[in-house]
Amino acid sequence: MNRKYAIFATLVLTILGGSLFFIWQTKQKTESRKSLSSYPSVIITPESETGDQIGATKKASEETLNSTSGQVAVDTTVQPKWRQHSGPQTVEALMASFHGEYGNSWMDQKYPPVEWLRLILNRGGFIQHYGDYSGLLNARSLLFHSEKHPEMWKNGHYVGIPATDDWETYKLAFIDRYIWTTEKMREADENFPNNTGVDFSGPGGKNVIVHAPGRVYVQRRTNAYGEIHETTFGDDAALTDKQKFNITYKRAHPEGYEIVYLDEDYNTLKEAPPAITREDVLRGWQKYWQTMPLPADGPIEVPASQKVHPLLEETLRQRGWEGYFVQEGEGLTEWDEWMHPDAEGDRGIPGPEMPSVIPDAPEPVAPTSQSQGDKPSPPSAADFQAELERFEKLFTEEGFTAEFEKQFAPELPTEASFEKAFRAQFAPEDFSNERLHGALETLNRYGVQEGIRRLTKTDPDAAKHFKTLLNSREPSD
Numbered sequence: 001m002n003r004k005y006a007i008f009a010t011l012v013l014t015i016l017g018g019s020l021f022f023i024w025q026t027k028q029k030t031e032s033r034k035s036l037s038s039y040p041s042v043i044i045t046p047e048s049e050t051g052d053q054i055g056a057t058k059k060a061s062e063e064t065l066n067s068t069s070g071q072v073a074v075d076t077t078v079q080p081k082w083r084q085h086s087g088p089q090t091v092e093a094l095m096a097s098f099h100g101e102y103g104n105s106w107m108d109q110k111y112p113p114v115e116w117l118r119l120i121l122n123r124g125g126f127i128q129h130y131g132d133y134s135g136l137l138n139a140r141s142l143l144f145h146s147e148k149h150p151e152m153w154k155n156g157h158y159v160g161i162p163a164t165d166d167w168e169t170y171k172l173a174f175i176d177r178y179i180w181t182t183e184k185m186r187e188a189d190e191n192f193p194n195n196t197g198v199d200f201s202g203p204g205g206k207n208v209i210v211h212a213p214g215r216v217y218v219q220r221r222t223n224a225y226g227e228i229h230e231t232t233f234g235d236d237a238a239l240t241d242k243q244k245f246n247i248t249y250k251r252a253h254p255e256g257y258e259i260v261y262l263d264e265d266y267n268t269l270k271e272a273p274p275a276i277t278r279e280d281v282l283r284g285w286q287k288y289w290q291t292m293p294l295p296a297d298g299p300i301e302v303p304a305s306q307k308v309h310p311l312l313e314e315t316l317r318q319r320g321w322e323g324y325f326v327q328e329g330e331g332l333t334e335w336d337e338w339m340h341p342d343a344e345g346d347r348g349i350p351g352p353e354m355p356s357v358i359p360d361a362p363e364p365v366a367p368t369s370q371s372q373g374d375k376p377s378p379p380s381a382a383d384f385q386a387e388l389e390r391f392e393k394l395f396t397e398e399g400f401t402a403e404f405e406k407q408f409a410p411e412l413p414t415e416a417s418f419e420k421a422f423r424a425q426f427a428p429e430d431f432s433n434e435r436l437h438g439a440l441e442t443l444n445r446y447g448v449q450e451g452i453r454r455l456t457k458t459d460p461d462a463a464k465h466f467k468t469l470l471n472s473r474e475p476s477d
Contacts, residue, residue, distance in 0.1 A: 082129035091117045098133040107140040125179040139178045159205035202266035219262040227284020289315040297323040
């Protein structure tokens with residue numbers, strides 16, 4: 001892809017659907033999967049192709065030489081994905097290395113690159129490769145948007161940057177934050193060359209979550225009822241329910257995976273915490289049963305795969321419930337058998353001597369007025385490619401500045417208008433704010449096509465949603 005795609009990749013989050021770049025800023029929260037920092041949407045050229053591609057090319061060359069000339073030693077070490085800078089950390093040397101590739105930008109008038117780079121270096125920034133360079137220069141666009149919306153930075157909406165009434169104070173804090181996140185992303189690339197993304201989670205976005213093949217995170221939480229429970233995320237798509245069950249309730253780790261345990265604030269735990277026990281979960285359940293709305297007094301049918309805990313019925317009776325449960329045959333799930341070791345058909349899971357455990361406590365589910373059938377189907381690959389070509393023609397370098405200023409005129413979308421437009425297409429429970437921020441980071445860091453490809457692996461539903469948005473020709477009000 002040529003440089004126009006790089007321009008398009010940077011723009012598409014702002015232009016489509018009423019300016020998604022602005023949405024990213026206005027919708028940020030102080031919990032997981034969010035950050036101000038991301039690498040730019042840089043198109044990887046042959047001289048900066050991925051390490052996997054380089055390694056594969058060298059491997060093919062090695063096999064060819066071996067077949068014709070016998071065994072030949074060829075270095076197949078994975079190479080850096082970005083072109084490296086070998087000179088001094090000066091404005092002149094850095095621009096000589098990278099600015100010809102980066103080129104001119106609409107941001108140059110507001111924040112000239114020479115002055116911006118000098119500010120970055122004076123604040124302790126370090127630029128090792130083109131990814132660092134383009135990412136730090138692209139940060140100017142976020143600062144440009146921030147200056148136009150002081151209500152956001154004055155209220156402390158930006159992760160990792162304290163609220164302030166002084167613009168210059170905010171600007172320096174923004175730069176410091178961007179330097180820090182760039183450093184953490186560079187470290188992630190060095191330690192996990194095949195990583196698929198980086199999140200900054202927890203209070204202040206201070207904890208770095210690296211997504212990489214075989215790396216699974218297990219986060220331990222305590223809900224409002226005092227029940228301890230765990231959730232997995234990361235590279236867990238291939239894990240079976242049984243494997244996840246064994247991680248949480250038996251601390252049995254599947255082969256080939258690195259299991260990283262986190263607390264509620266995404267701090268990494270040095271050791272795996274004790275497996276959750278039946279008693280841990282039951283304590284929370286009992287509190288919930290004592291406050292939950294009473295069901296109707298008629299019969300409640302219980303699926304064959306589940307079993308009613310005796311304490312549930314006892315608690316409901318004490319509260320005046322006069323209904324009853326009807327068990328629909330036999331055939332408990334492994335979890336229900338584990339929770340009720342005395343149940344008929346027990347598969348032999350040990351009782352008290354084994355750390356007992358059960359799943360999340362039942363929590364009320366917010367109803368949604370939107371049915372599955374109301375959701376738009378994702379576009380085909382051909383439709384998506386056609387849309388990319390349409391935007392390539394629309395966002396030429398010559399028309400970029402005018403189009404950008406038009407989009408960022410005073411008619412910027414409000415938070416309410418975004419909520420209306422976005423939730424009209426996707427039910428709230430299907431796409432949380434945290435997933436939105438994580439997906440936007442991936443698209444901004446890798447560009448549209450590469451970002452969609454990565455999202456298809458790490459979050460297929462998010463990839464479908466963004467393909468649908470990219471296929472929408474008119475922004476929503």
